[in-house]
Amino acid sequence: MSCLMITKTLRIHYLKNALASNTMSYNDIASYYRNYNIEKSLRQIQRDLKELEGCLDANCKLITTFNNKEKYFFIEKTRNLSTNDKESLSIIMNTNFYEPYFLKEDEEKINLLKKAINEGKTIKISKIINDVTGDNAYFDSHKSPITPIKLIQHRNSYYLGGYLTKRKKIAFFDIKQLVDIKILNKKGNSELLIDKMNDELKKRFGITKNINNKIYTIKIEIAPVLVTFIKNNHWHISQKIKKEKSKNYLYLTCGINRELIGWLFQWMYNVKIVEPEILKEYYSKSIKKMIENHQSTPPLVYRNIFIDNETS
Incomplete structure (x- = not known):
């Protein structure tokens, strides 16, 4: 009996290690077991998964998913909430703004x-x-x-x-x-x-494709009220804020893309591009296109001016 318990304990231990780093189907688990000369039926694997689920740490969860009608399993770690965290949940809410619908x-x-x-x-x-x-x-x-x-x-x-x-x-x-x-x-x-x-x-500002393979030194004047907010958030690994002759400047070293222009637009009239010229051109071109769209009546047709001149 003792030997059987040890074997079972080790088996569950092996399964836990495997699912902590891999997503596995029943067949994957059976194949994994065979690496240790363990032969188990589907029903026994189901029992092992049930037992594993019951002995996981509080910050771990056994997740079950489906793909092409086949079940897959993996262990996901969750943040362990303290008593204070749990109390906070009752007084904190989420706007869910900019969160995708996860299907x-x-x-x-x-x-x-x-x-x-x-x-x-x-x-x-x-x-x-x-x-x-x-x-x-x-x-x-x-x-x-x-x-x-x-x-x-x-x-x-x-x-x-x-x-x-x-x-x-x-x-x-x-x-x-x-x-x-x-x-x-x-x-x-x-x-x-x-x-x-x-x-x-x-090389990219965010994750969007750059207009070309060049890296630019970007200089943007920012209004004083934005300094602390921009400084306290991560935008790009190269970001630096400097004060020069009573003006505040954000420096970036990266490529130019649609995400960068969109990011600048969110600050509206509180930012001004100093250099490079090509960034000014794309910024102005984007404004021009928006005004043209605003004044036109035909249905909008999707365009991405940042890849129109794509060269591969």
Whole structure:
């Protein structure tokens, strides 16, 4: 009896370790068990999962998801609320502003991408819908298997950071853009691409594709009332605020993209671009397009002036 209990305890321990770092189906678990010469039926695996769920730490939760009608499991860590935190929940509310509607299909996509990343596999996507980051121009469903590198959280949304193997480009896509994800048997070596992806992110303001491959020294005059707010939030790794001759300036070293222009617009008449000239041109061009749209009557047609001159 003692021997059986030890074996069971070890088995649950192995299962816990596996699900803490991988998303696994019943078949995956059975295959994993066989690495330890453990042969268990589907019913026994179900019992193991139930027992595992009952002995998890308070800050861990066993998550069950579905993909193509197959069940998948993984362990997710949650923040352990203190007594004060729990009391605060009764007096704090969330506006949910800028939070996406997180659907079951989004969760399934995330779990599938986690599985591909953990196993070092490439993926194929049948279609990219809409334009979120501007990287759509790089995508060709027939020619571009993708090596998924990381899932990235940005503005409360999940993005896939990946490598388009045929185009030899790093690209980022909102998971809601991805249609029909399939894991391929081909290995992708995502660990070797992490530095390349991080370098690309540092070039971008946010996650949106730049207008070109150049990095600019950007100087923006900001009204005094904005200084503390901008300083107390992270916008880009290069951000610096300096006071020069009684004026406040924000300095950035990055590329120019739609996200940067949109960010400047939110400050309205409390910011002024000093340099470079090309940023001023895109800013003015965007204002001109908005005024033209405001004065026209035909239905709006989507345009992205930041990739109109796309060169690959």
